[in-house]
Amino acid sequence: MIESSVVQTPLLSVRDISVRYAKREVLHGVTLDVRPGEIVAVLGHNGAGKTTLLNTVLGINKPTSGSIEFDGAPVTSRSVRANVLTGMSLTAAERPVFRELTVVSNLRLGAYGAKGLSKADLEDRVEDVFSTFPRLRERSGQLAGSLSGGEQRMLALGIALVSRPKLMLLDEPSVGLAPAVVQDILSTLAERCETLGMSILVVEQNVRSALRVAHRVYYLRMGAVVHDEISAVAAERESFWEFF
Ligand SMILES: Nc1ncnc2c1ncn2[C@@H]1O[C@H](COP(=O)(O)OP(=O)(O)OP(=O)(O)O)[C@@H](O)[C@H]1O
Ligand SMILES: [Mg+2]
Incomplete structure (x- = not known):
């Protein structure tokens, strides 16, 4: 497991991005990092902006402000194809x-x-x-x-x-699956990623399944990051209501 105190250049660095659909802003100044080899979860309810965030990292959505760097280079001006070729993959929640x-x-x-x-x-x-x-x-x-x-x-x-990929973007891998099945699949994936040195940014509503594999978590509420912490701390929480 990556210690959060270790200073490393992030593989993915999202800085203060805002994203809007037509006139409605749905991400408001989101900042987060994923370090090499790290598994990071973004937790949030329906409509919090999780899929929008992943789509923005991949370049499907363009932020109205803020910046995203991947592997030392800015990605927001690049095409989705270019981002995929430099080492990102997105696994959608539906019909993957x-x-x-x-x-x-x-x-x-x-x-x-x-x-x-x-x-x-x-x-x-x-x-x-x-x-x-x-x-x-x-x-x-x-x-x-x-x-x-x-x-x-x-x-x-x-x-x-x-x-x-250097970075796997996973959109709600728990959807439609029994918790034990999700757990099994994600732990197998996490082990493989550790061996290959890959990082994962996973977005989830299912807090428990995400905490079992993630090193760190961010809480996204109504398009804004309200808190982040290492999973060991999150796992001790009795409830997460204050973050959702
Ligand atoms: N293409 C779009 N055009 C307009 N509004 C959109 C579009 N896609 C998403 N939204 C809106 O942006 C907000 C965030 O949506 P998003 O799909 O990112 O949420 P989510 O956290 O992934 O939710 P879920 O858990 O239900 O998948 C929602 O209010 C949604 O209605
Ligand atoms: Mg979604």
């Missing part, structure tokens, strides 16, 4: 897999656009996902649309892993 394709075809698509990746290297990465989530190997020829919810979530994370 190609339902009409097989499991293995979904995984191969994870490396779409990766320059200079040989077929052998691609197959190694797919194999690595199969070792991480053996259930996917058993189902490799099955259509993704016929997988269970938990298996689809594993596949979605597998697609992201194949691109070997």
Whole structure:
């Protein structure tokens, strides 16, 4: 686990960003960091602005003010494609897999656009996902649309892993899954990310499932960060009502 006292250059640095849809501002001066190898959770209720935040980091939304740096370079003026190629991946909360394709075809698509990746290297990465989530190997020829919810979530994370991002952006991985299943999948992912040195920014409403894997948490209420702390401190809290 990364000690929060260790001073490290952040991999992702979000500084005072505001985002609006038409005339309505939905993020108000949000600041947060993700350090290399760190798993950071942003917790907030429906409509708090979690998906908007992830979309802004990836470049789908442009902030009206503030700045975002990823891996030492400003990202807000770059295209989504450029941000993906420099090492970000976003796993959406809804419909995260190609339902009409097989499991293995979904995984191969994870490396779409990766320059200079040989077929052998691609197959190694797919194999690595199969070792991480053996259930996917058993189902490799099955259509993704016929997988269970938990298996689809594993596949979605597998697609992201194949691109070997420096930063995985995860939008509510707990949605629709039993807590034990979420826990299992996220701990497996966290272990793999630790080995590969990847960072994760995960947004969640499900506080407990996020706290089990995150090193640090931010609380987002109505588009503003109201508090942040290390997970060990958050885990001792009896309630989170003051942050939501
Ligand atoms: N494309 C859009 N156009 C206009 N308003 C939007 C758009 N997308 C989101 N919003 C509004 O911005 C606010 C934040 O939405 P967002 O989807 O970021 O919240 P969220 O925290 O991800 O919520 P949930 O937990 O329900 O997914 C909401 O009030 C929403 O209605
Ligand atoms: Mg959302």
